[in-house]
Amino acid sequence: MSRAKNPTMAEVAAVAGVSHQTVSRVINGSSEVRQATRERVEAAIDQLGYRRNRAARALVTNRSGLIGVITVGAALYGPTSALTAIEESARSHGYLTLFASVTDDSGTQFRSVLDDFLDHAVEAVVVIAAREPLLDHAAAATPGVPLVVIGPRPGQVADALCLNIDQDAGGRLAVEHLVGLGHRRIALLHGPERSVDAEQRQAGALAACAAHGVRPTEYRGDWSVGSGYLTGSSIVALPAADRPTAVVAANDQMALGLMAAFREHGTAVPDDISVVGFDDAPEAAYYSPPLTSVRQDFRALGALVVDTLLDCIRGGSPAPSLLAPTLTVRVSTAPPTGRAA
Structure with missing residues (x-):
């Protein structure tokens, strides 16, 4: 019919x-x-x-109304939230997004996806560079349409507009909060190596520690609850004199694992140890106890990315930009008590 x-x-x-x-x-x-x-x-x-009829519109206006977005294959909170925010903002401006994830660090998938996007006449491309190899691929790309890279600091990728939430500043915020409460024995649970955001958060946290004469104990996680739990178990196994009074986790998932390990071993948060997370995911307010966390405004980031791309499409020359994070203070942090000092 x-x-x-x-x-x-x-x-x-x-x-x-x-x-x-x-x-x-x-x-x-x-x-x-x-x-x-x-x-x-x-x-x-x-x-x-x-x-x-978008096809007819494209023939008449020579504009497809499409924006291509490339990201990593893992369903991580930050990249996923950024993708959602970009899609919502693009749609509010009458654009649709084509989305593709890549898992091959060699660049083969990246180049294939970019070619597919250009075959569909996308008007602009966004690369959510959660891993360092994507930065290299974005730097080498010459799509012939505006390209925005989310992740690196401005100027880190040549000939590309770099936009992001200031991860370095977020790491500083977390440490400054703990130092302001009186903590001096601080542990840092970093994200995985070669993660763009993790490296910046680590740099900011270490810089804040150095500024206050704090020599942190450092651990490496992989963003998962499990890696937070293993780190928390290692911390409670330390002699009391060597145990930190506060921990900064590079994301909320690892903070959740930390608190689970502390609770299991009878270490109270925040009476015995304070915990700060990063992302301020919606469920962070319902952790036990509610988690102090560095908040990233992904809705604002999505709007910034789309507004920047539209400016480029219209012939403008917008500047790279970083959005400031904020700190949401909840029950998981407090001044060190007699037990924790």
């Missing part, structure tokens, strides 16, 4: 009693249409079941 013909924009205009151009402005989100007129057009669209 043949499918019913999609109503045309002219038919929408006729039902709404407006011009074809007015319907086009409403569909493309123009602010030049009065609210009453917009509502009349939207009612006509709903009545007729009109759907915009």
Whole structure:
């Protein structure tokens, strides 16, 4: 059975009693249409079941309305949240996102995905560079369309706009908070090596420790709850005199593992040891106890990325930018007590 013909924009205009151009402005989100007129057009669209033909639009305007996003294959909180925020912001501007993940550090998948995106005439490309190899691939890429890289600090990738939340500043915030509470014996649970965000958080935390004369105990995790649990078990096994009074975990998942190990071994948070996480994931407020964490505003990051790309598409020259993180203070941190000092 043949499918019913999609109503045309002219038919929408006729039902709404407006011009074809007015319907086009409403569909493309123009602010030049009065609210009453917009509502009349939207009612006509709903009545007729009109759907915009993107293929026809691309032929007429030479614009596909597509943005390609490349990220790593792992379902990590940060990259996933950034991807979601970009998709939502792009959609609010009338763009759709093509998404692909790569797991091959050699660059073969990256180049293949980029070629596929260009075959679909994407107007811009975003690379969420959670791992260092993606930085090299992004630096070598010449897609011929605007390219934004999320992860590195501005200037780290030549000829690419670098945007991110300031991970270095986040690491500093966590340590400064603990030092301000009176902690001097601080442990740092870093993320995995070759992780772009982990290395920056580590650098910021170490710089803050050095500024305050703190010599931290350092551990290496892999972002997982399990690695946090193993680290927590190692900490409680230390002699009391060598045990830190506070720990900064490079993400909330590892902080959850830390607190599980502390609880299992009778070490109270924050009475015996304080814990700070990173990300301020939605569930962090419901940890036991609720977790103090460095908050990243991914919605703001998504809006920044899309606004920057649209500026580039229109011929602008936006500058690289970093968004400032904030610290959400909850129950998991407190001044060191007699037991923890």
